[in-house]
Amino acid sequence: MPIRDLLAVVDTGNQDGQFLQDVLAFAAFHEARLSFVILSAMSAETYALTMGPPYIFLDDYAEAVEAKEARIAKAAGAANVEVRTISDQPAVIFSKAAVYARYADVVLFGPSGNYEHPPIRRETIESILFASGRPVLVLPNGHRAGHVDHLAIGWNATREATLALREAKAFAEPGAKVEVLVLNGKPTEKGHGSEPGADIARHLARHGFDANVVALARGEGSDAEALIRGAREHGASILALGAYGHSRLREMILGGVTRELIDGADIPLLFAH
Numbered sequence: 001m002p003i004r005d006l007l008a009v010v011d012t013g014n015q016d017g018q019f020l021q022d023v024l025a026f027a028a029f030h031e032a033r034l035s036f037v038i039l040s041a042m043s044a045e046t047y048a049l050t051m052g053p054p055y056i057f058l059d060d061y062a063e064a065v066e067a068k069e070a071r072i073a074k075a076a077g078a079a080n081v082e083v084r085t086i087s088d089q090p091a092v093i094f095s096k097a098a099v100y101a102r103y104a105d106v107v108l109f110g111p112s113g114n115y116e117h118p119p120i121r122r123e124t125i126e127s128i129l130f131a132s133g134r135p136v137l138v139l140p141n142g143h144r145a146g147h148v149d150h151l152a153i154g155w156n157a158t159r160e161a162t163l164a165l166r167e168a169k170a171f172a173e174p175g176a177k178v179e180v181l182v183l184n185g186k187p188t189e190k191g192h193g194s195e196p197g198a199d200i201a202r203h204l205a206r207h208g209f210d211a212n213v214v215a216l217a218r219g220e221g222s223d224a225e226a227l228i229r230g231a232r233e234h235g236a237s238i239l240a241l242g243a244y245g246h247s248r249l250r251e252m253i254l255g256g257v258t259r260e261l262i263d264g265a266d267i268p269l270l271f272a273h
Helices: 017-030 044-049 056-076 090-101 118-131 159-168 198-206 223-233 248-254 257-261
Strands: 005-011 033-041 081-088 106-109 136-138 148-154 172-183 210-216 239-242 269-272
Touching: 005 017, 005 056, 005 090, 005 118, 017 033, 017 056, 033 056, 033 090, 033 118, 056 081, 081 090, 090 118, 106 118, 118 136, 118 269, 148 159, 148 223, 159 239, 159 269, 172 198, 172 223, 198 210, 210 223, 223 239, 223 257, 239 257
Parallel strands: 005 033, 005 106, 033 081, 106 136, 148 172, 148 239, 172 210, 239 269
Antiparallel strands: 136 269
């Protein structure tokens, strides 16, 4: 299914000039409608103080939003884009962003350094993944939109990885090469089967893709580093991953691939849950 509706998520910071250009070019390439949502988070204490005179805190938030809207309009030029704002407490932002995401094919984020409030960005991504049913694509700065004829999937035979592969097909050209990255894969009856990666490679081949199973070892780095390295070494232009195969609490305490990669990498990362 072609990509026709895109949602790009920004905040009121001014570190994302390159991301604005990247998503506008991405939308133009796909001939897709582009909407922006601006996250303007208010703390509970500050929010309470805006209910009466002199409204100084509310004015500050409004001015920041207006400045961001002007920056987006300048970057968009003649392009027809929609801009929405969520100015509220963080919990409300997370919930509303997930609702907006349901009406987009893909939700675009820049790397964490592009945001004034990276923790808000992270929680918004997690809310969208868990509550919207839509994938998240994290673009590196300077990404050039183009045809995807070579992609990678981090395959661990889970429901989340299956969903990520399904979403990745929307980006892939017919007959694209797909690197099936299997990290420390072991034969199991309930997951990989007798030959890790072989079954999904055959499935992809039946759909006309040129699938190649790549067995990866973690090595001295993390699982996330091994997956990025594998995708890069085999020439993939995008890496699709199932997000939060373990609980968010476990990843917060023990770490995990999603927790590490959600900040962004030097390759576009497509997450699905």
